[in-house]
Amino acid sequence: MSWQSLFFEIFSYGIMMYSLILIISYIFIGVYSIGETKHYLNKNSFTDYNAISSSSKAPRVSIIAPAYNEGATIIENVRSLLSLHYNNLELIIVNDGSKDDSLEKLIDKYDLYKTSYFVNSQIKTKPVKGVYKSRKLIYRKLIVVDKENGGKADALNTGINISSYEYAVCVDVDCILEQDSLLKLVKPFLENTTKKVIATGGVIRIANSCVIENGRLIQVNLPKKFLPRVQTLEYIRAFLLGRMAWSRLNGLLLISGAFGAFDKEIAIKCGGYDTETVGEDIELVVRMRRYMEELELPYKVSFIPDPLCWTEAPDNFKILGRQRNRWTRGTIETLKIHKKMFFNPDYGILGLLSYPYWFFFEFLAPIIEFFGLISLAFFAYFGMINWTYFINLLLMVFSFGILYSVFAILMEVLTYNQYKKKSEILKLVLTAMLEPIFFHPFVVYSAIRGNIDYLRKKKSWGEMTRTGFGTTNKTPKS
Amino acid sequence: MIQLKPLIYLFFGTSLVLLIYMLVILYIKNINREKYKRWSKICNNIINNTVYSDDINVKNHQKSIESLLLIKTFRKLITKKILSATISFSGNSNNSLRKLYLHLHLDKYVIENLNVKNWHIKAKAIQEIGIMKLESMYDKVYKNTNHKNELVRAEAQIAIIKLVGFKGLKFLDSVTQPISEWYQMILLRELSHFDYDSFNGVDVWLKSKNTSVVIFALKLVDEYHLFELYKEVELCIYHSDENVRQQTIKTITKIFNNSTSNLFTKIFESxxxxxxxxxxxxxxxxxxxxxxxxxxxxxxxxxxxxxxxxxxxxxxxxxxxxxxxxxxxxxxxxxxxxxxxxxxxxxxx
Amino acid sequence: MKILIAEDDALILNTLEFRLKKDGHEIITAIDGREALEKIEEHRPDLIISDIMMPYVSGLEIIGTVKEKYKDEMSIIILTTMGQEEVVLEAFELGADDFISKPFSPSELSIRIKRFALRKK
Known part of the structure; x- marks a missing residue:
């Protein structure tokens, strides 16, 4: 046997095995998520959220919303956040050195004055220029922090330093939150009696083409453009199947940066958000989990399948590419920081399952696909390819992709049924069929770019502070 | 090498089956949505009339929806609506709503559901019993206050309080399962609907082996300013569980005396x-x-x-x-x- | 009397409207805080009955805004849930005239409104 054909054999078997393992794990995720979702919906059907919406005994929550050049919408956004159904809260807006008139607008509208608030820098951050509060009684829950530009993670850390309450809820200021989203997000912290809940997250949905008035979602529509629509599908798959299954396994690694709640004490003990990575949201959850594992304390990261938060998804390839590039780098950086846990039994599920899954199927998948393609060209050149077999393999992966998407859409219809028209559902299914051809290659390409940029050590967060963080990490990976 | 063709057929085939199933579901859901709108109107009308007339004509209502009441989903809908109205209104309206509920014989179904194995149906039935104050079911509900399923026992505990008020707290004597913070909050809220009525047992609960019961007892002392239990509360400050100690500090602050700050300074260091x-x-x-x-x-x-x-x-x-x-x-x-x-x-x- | 009811729970809103119309009042309804503020501008009601927890603009903000702008031209009754003394206190600090906690008796509310009507005269 020549070296080429030996190499070829290894290659085909490798790709084959990889695909099968991937498919099996997806089947597992799909099936396993059903139980969790069902359990949640059954439970939720008679939960009385009023119990804590206005109770003074409810846990105290600090909402932390970093803002960078959001002047156009900041007043509406703040107003919307102030009217969330929750009484025991403070709202901390962190103005991350905006170059526009965000701060002036806030000062003017909410009648703010500069306090001599002493910021306890438990987490190191860029300097704070001022802490503002309102002279008006009705806005006493509002705190506005003005600081030097330092990026999203740095802004969130500043918010955590200033927060005086037990739980920190980090949100993107431009997100549209459901009225009862805080109640739902806080509830898991009060529920568990045996394990400490360290973080909770909810479902992010895509708001493109939805009707929004004055910061409120009036009507849900399926995005009209192809790109946001594929992302809608991606989000449904990731949140309804992936996160639910991982939550059931208690192996969830990612609470989306767009809307998540943390036990503040533990977040601080872990050192807060890492400003050196572009994947600060996943990195923090991984670090908090690792911290709990190392102290051998029983803990849980909870996930809520209710759609709590709506956000605009990138609708052109340029911004989308940049976003995916950043997610890739965030993943690599996080995996690298915590490489000690790789198949390390000391870290339980986290080390034996979650981490390897992310390593093999989130980090390696695009790389394998990319090199698979290159090798394929190489073998084709030598005329070594069994085309029937190759096409069948491709068809199998393709058909499975569609099956998985259809299953996810079905779960959506059975549970929340946000898209009620038959035409919308059929469009989603059609999107599922087009995705592997018109969208997936671009995702792989962006991921490869991310790998290259990472290897070149491109200082990405510098770029981020320039462009703001309106569209960062709403990461819907599974 | 594995045969791929069957897999391809399998995946495509299953997708197709799921797709058809999905469309059927969507179709049914959309039809139901229209039906629900109609039903909703009927229910709202009945409830509006019930809430705001002092002398209700229950018989009439019953006639008008007699056939609908045979349909399970309609019963579910009207039950849900009556429940949520009952929670919102007190006084005469509340009584009228309960009358309406009984006249429609909705309580018949709640008994069926109570005996079901399925935890969420059971828990929901218990909740309904509490809201509608079906006192005759007290014993059946009480049995579930230490149920192994968290939701069943929590709903049972809440329902017991709704039925008999402070007296219902006696389930704390025997409960061995934990009561979560969430449900402690709800229990306290339920108690607040009743006029304060002196109750016994707090001293025993303060010594319970179940730490969540100790914490809840401390909250009761706090809420109702039970000064007479100062000594018993003081002992909890040396409890091995730090959450118990924390609640003790909060509670004792509410019923403090001259020696309290001394006690605090003494334990502070450790x-x-x-x-x-x-x-x-x-x-x-x-x-x-x-x-x-x-x-x-x-x-x-x-x-x-x-x-x-x-x-x-x-x-x-x-x-x-x-x-x-x-x-x-x-x-x-x-x-x-x-x-x-x-x-x-x-x-x- | 012209009364504006702001309440996001449709059931309560409907029943209140039904009852108060029967009592002979002119009723304006709003299902959220923003709508309430707009309709207050437009209709200048004599009395506002407002829930505390409402979408977009909370009941507290309505009190603040109304009392600042119209002083005692309009009276405000707030609807709260049991066990939220702190919120009630906050509402009074802001200038609310009365409060009713849920669950409430519609007849009692009706009587309280009559009292407000008398005071107006």
Missing amino acids: EVFSNKIVIAKSLQEIGTDDDIPFLINQLQTENIQLKTVLTRTIAKINPNNFETICKELNPDIYPMNLIILQIKEEIRI
């Missing part, structure tokens, strides 16, 4: 950090000038959060004298200079 903060905050309420030397002494801590809270406590105990005391607090050295500035602004407001 407490965990989060409880130190709670003690410092509690002293804002009950501390006196005598505690100030102790607090100043504790300011040597490196922890800035604790420093800030301690300084605030000193200021709140004697705001008028704060200016003078500040001189002893190293007011020129970081971070005390900044902390003092902040606190001064706070007490001025």
